[in-house]
Amino acid sequence: MSLSTLRRFYEAASAAESEGGFAVHLDGRPVRTPGGRFLLVPARPLAEAVAAEWDAQVETILPSTMPLTQLSSTALDRVAPERETITGYLMAYAGTDLLCYRAEAPADLAMRQSREWQPLLDWAAETLAAPLASTVSVLAVxxxxxxxxxxxxxLDAQDSWRLTAIQAAAAATGSLILALALAEERIDAEAAWSLSQLDETYQIEQWGEDAEATSRRAALKRDIAAAERLLSLLKA
Incomplete structure (x- = not known):
């Protein structure tokens, strides 16, 4: 039975110290990831937050309401055993980073992109020693x-848990630079979402927003917020 159709089968969820970290228990039994690993996290606040997600379930377990559980499972099942693959995935964003591709027109959009995005590219150049070029061409720079x-x-210097958060943020924003700025607390989740949605927001201002776009933007905002919360709980 998939988690998406699983009815709540336990009375209480809790966090417990365990060898190598902190586990999440359901009625005293450790939770496992979809890959069969014990859901063992590196910080008690994170374990408590994951346990709270399980405790908040009512009759049916809804994975969409359990972002920290999902991110923790991803860290254990995918990121830790496949770091090289994940790093390669993230580096693909560096080659086509959202912040590097600007509009030539209309002029007010181009000015907004430069005003909002360039400070993050400047930050990457100064703080990460990674100066990236920008372009108004449709061709890759x-x-x-x-x-x-x-x-x-x-990226190689990040542990698997921070790398998981960076991956989630990059996927939601389309930008490795925004994801790293979030991880390094240069910006918060609200700013990361707003910056990543700059073009879409401009179009909405001109033409309005439909229900599908509203739903998609809200989902991306939740994903970025979850990545930020994971980063925060890891250091709490």
């Missing part, structure tokens, strides 16, 4: 090898 190498080195 070639990024400096030393900038890409610096970003790869920075």
């Amino acid at each position: 070639s990024q400096p090898d030393h900038a890409l190498a610096a970003l790869a080195t920075h």
Whole structure:
């Protein structure tokens, strides 16, 4: 039976210290990930937050309301055993980062992109030693090898849990730079979402927003917020 159709089968969820970290228990029994691993996290506040997600379930378990459980499972089942693959996935964003592709027109959109996005590229150049080029062309811009190498080195220095949050944020924003800025507390989740949605917000201002777009934007906002919360709980 899939988790999405599983009825609540336990009375209480709790966090418990365990060898190698902190476990989440349901009626005293440890939770396992979809991959069969024990759901063992590195920080008690994170374990308590995951347990709270399980405790909040009513009759049917709804994975969409359990983002920390999902991110923790991803960290254990996918990111930790496949770090090289995940890093490669993230580096693909560096080559086509959202912040590097600007509009030539209309002028007010181009100005907004430059005003809002360029400070983050400047931050990446100064703080991460990763100066990325921007363009108004529809063709891919070639990024400096030393900038890409610096970003790869920075990703390699992250543990699997932070890398999981960075991956989630990059997927939701379309930008490795925004994801790293979130991880390094240069921006918060609200700013990351707003910056990643700059083009869409401009279009909505011109033409309005439909229900499908509203739902999609809200889902991305939740994903970014979950990544930020994971990062916060890891250091709490």
